[in-house]
Amino acid sequence: xxxxxxxxxxxxxxxxxxxxxxxxxxxxxxxxxxxxxxxxxxxxxxxxxxxxxxxxxxxxxxxxxxxxxxxxxxxxxxxxxxxxxxxxxxxxxxxxxxxxxxxxxxxxxxxxxxxxxxxxxxxxxxxxxxxxxxxxxxxxxxxxxxxxxxxxxxxxxxxxxxxxxxxxxxxxxxxxxxxxxxxxxxxxxxxxxxxxxxxxxxxxxxxxxxxxxxxxxxxxxxxxxxxxxxxxxxxxxxxxxxxxxxxxxxxxxxxxxxxxxxxxxxxxxxxxxxxxxxxxxxxxxxxxxxxxxxxxxxxxxxxxxxxxxxxxxxxxxxxxxxxxxxxxxxxxxxxxxxxxxxxxxxxxxxxxxxxxxxxxxxxxxxxxxxxxxxxxxxxxxxxxxxxxxxxxxxxxxxxxxxxxxxxxxxxxxxxxxxxxxxxxxxxxxxxxxxxxxxxxxxxxxxxxxxxxxxxxxxxxxxxxxxxxxxxxxxxxxxxxxxxxxxxxxxxxxxxxxxxxxxxxxxxxxxxxxxxxxxxxxxx
Numbered sequence: 001x002x003x004x005x006x007x008x009x010x011x012x013x014x015x016x017x018x019x020x021x022x023x024x025x026x027x028x029x030x031x032x033x034x035x036x037x038x039x040x041x042x043x044x045x046x047x048x049x050x051x052x053x054x055x056x057x058x059x060x061x062x063x064x065x066x067x068x069x070x071x072x073x074x075x076x077x078x079x080x081x082x083x084x085x086x087x088x089x090x091x092x093x094x095x096x097x098x099x100x101x102x103x104x105x106x107x108x109x110x111x112x113x114x115x116x117x118x119x120x121x122x123x124x125x126x127x128x129x130x131x132x133x134x135x136x137x138x139x140x141x142x143x144x145x146x147x148x149x150x151x152x153x154x155x156x157x158x159x160x161x162x163x164x165x166x167x168x169x170x171x172x173x174x175x176x177x178x179x180x181x182x183x184x185x186x187x188x189x190x191x192x193x194x195x196x197x198x199x200x201x202x203x204x205x206x207x208x209x210x211x212x213x214x215x216x217x218x219x220x221x222x223x224x225x226x227x228x229x230x231x232x233x234x235x236x237x238x239x240x241x242x243x244x245x246x247x248x249x250x251x252x253x254x255x256x257x258x259x260x261x262x263x264x265x266x267x268x269x270x271x272x273x274x275x276x277x278x279x280x281x282x283x284x285x286x287x288x289x290x291x292x293x294x295x296x297x298x299x300x301x302x303x304x305x306x307x308x309x310x311x312x313x314x315x316x317x318x319x320x321x322x323x324x325x326x327x328x329x330x331x332x333x334x335x336x337x338x339x340x341x342x343x344x345x346x347x348x349x350x351x352x353x354x355x356x357x358x359x360x361x362x363x364x365x366x367x368x369x370x371x372x373x374x375x376x377x378x379x380x381x382x383x384x385x386x387x388x389x390x391x392x393x394x395x396x397x398x399x400x401x402x403x404x405x406x407x408x409x410x411x412x413x414x415x416x417x418x419x420x421x422x423x424x425x426x427x428x429x430x431x432x433x434x435x436x437x438x439x440x441x442x443x444x445x446x447x448x449x450x451x452x453x454x455x456x457x458x459x460x461x462x463x464x465x466x467x468x469x470x471x472x473x474x475x476x477x478x479x480x481x482x483x484x485x486x487x488x489x490x491x492x493x494x495x496x497x498x499x500x501x502x503x504x505x506x507x508x509x510x511x512x513x514x515x516x517x518x519x520x521x522x523x
Contacts, residue, residue, distance in 0.1 A: 009030045009031075012030055012041060018041075019080060020078060024046045024047075024167075028042045028065070031062075040074070040075065041075070041076055042062050042071065043073070044070050045070050045072070046193070048065075048067030050072070051065070051071045051072040052071070080145060082148070085148070085152060086149070086151050089136075089139050092140075133154060133155070135157055136155060137160065138160040138162075139155070139158055140161075141162065142166070149180065152181055156183065161181065163192070168189070168194070169194060172205065174194075178211075185211070185213045186212075187216070189216060194220060197230070202233045206236075214240040215242070218242050225248050233258060236258060238263060244271070245270045248271045248272065251279070251282065253282075254284060256284060262287055264290065265292075266291055268292060270295045273296045274297040274299070276300060280303060282315075287317055288317055290321075290322075291315075292322045293321070294324045300333075300334070301323075301333070302337060308414035309414070314341075315341050315342070318341055318344060321344060323350075324348050335364050335367035336416060336418055336419075345371060346376075347368065348376065358504070362383075362390055364387075365379050366388050367419055368419075382503070389513065395413075398413060399424070432494055443465075447461075447490075447514070447519070449522060450519055450520065451522045456479070460474070463509075467508055468488060468504065468509070475488070475520075487501075488501075490514055491519045494515075
């Protein structure tokens with residue numbers, strides 16, 4: 001029995017990945033189980049509901065699982081066959097049957113004989129397939145039982161490799177693949193469970209990863225950020241890293257002299273990073289340009305304090321930030337915080353339930369001075385003008401009160417509304433506007449409606465809550481326009497240099513901040 005157990009332990013080292021039907025698991029124990037004959041494998045299943053226990057049977061602990069019902073015992077004979085990457089790739093792309101031809105013998109013979117000899121004995125078809133195989137630039141063997149490399153040096157043009165959801169379980173296997181693929185740039189290892197590399201393994205294996213640029217480690221079971229940083233020592237010069245769906249709720253500052261020295265893109269989508277204070281710990285990655293934080297449950301954005309007109313010395317290269325599907329409750333405060341980032345110009349965000357898309361865009365553009373794209377749409381000059389003018393009007397009274405209360409009050413105002421001093425320089429002091437907003441608003445406002453083609457002006461009182469579409473109807477009737485729906489825009493009476501297009505028919509004049517005595521232009 002001891003000999004059988006030793007042989008099984010050699011074949012299934014602890015950490016080995018197995019697959020039975022559609023269920024993946026990790027070998028945590030090899031040996032006898034009290035009261036049961038023979039050798040058993042103790043398995044921790046990826047699906048925490050797949051097993052029966054947590055490694056304890058009849059009061060004795062054999063192994064430990066993270067979930068209370070993730071463990072079970074199986075016979076070694078139930079484990080399905082494994083494959084090398086070489087065989088899996090040939091089968092998937094060439095429908096190649098390795099049982100028919102001994103590939104190692106063919107390679108050995110080709111090294112010493114003329115290729116034409118093989119053509120004579122009927123190997124021309126295989127040669128043509130082999131030629132196409134060598135030309136592959138992308139290979140995907142996801143959801144196959146791959147757990148070894150095989151001979152890969154024929155894949156001289158391979159740049160992208162997908163070995164997600166396979167049975168690869170250690171970095172030695174990964175290194176044996178990458179070192180044979182010198183053109184490889186993109187490696188997808190998602191949904192695998194890899195044993196943490198030791199310091200000696202890192203020193204030995206690191207050269208095999210130096211040519212890689214992009215690594216995907218989504219859903220790889222990382223729960224401790226320290227494990228991520230230790231693993232990252234294998235590929236310190238990586239450009240893009242995905243850690244999506246790894247439950248990493250706590251982070252720590254990165255030693256950028258040892259890892260992430262060239263990291264530009266980091267995907268932390270759905271990683272349970274609910275506290276933005278944890279995200280701030282990544283601020284010393286000076287090369288980081290794109291950060292994905294989709295669906296993390298973030299409710300508030302808070303960055304370190306800095307002077308109102310200054311930028312933070314952190315995230316110094318960050319240009320793109322993705323905050324989609326996070327329940328951020330105070331959008332204006334969040335955008336004001338993000339204005340502290342030196343180079344942020346692309347933002348993706350879902351509106352709060354009490355907000356809507358147009359309001360969110362207006363707040364973001366008005367509060368983040370350098371914003372150029374929101375949800376991948378370019379911010380137009382008109383959108384920027386309208387958003388900035390809305391902010392200028394909305395906080396005008398607070399600005400005037402702060403200026404009258406002294407330097408401390410003004411500094412506190414500017415801390416909460418970082419872009420406002422810039423808007424005052426651009427649109428002037430709101431002093432003339434403030435008295436108008438202190439008086440109770442009338443439901444009706446008088447407008448000057450100018451038909452630009454004829455020069456005719458129509459003075460008309462309209463409700464503040466009238467929609468652009470309804471106003472268009474009145475204009476068409478008054479100026480007898482029948483062929484085309486007119487395009488409307490307006491000049492602010494106090495600031496005639498500002499032209500705001502009324503480009504959303506469903507919005508009201510009040511939404512566009514149209515005021516008494518403003519001029520509506522008809523085109």
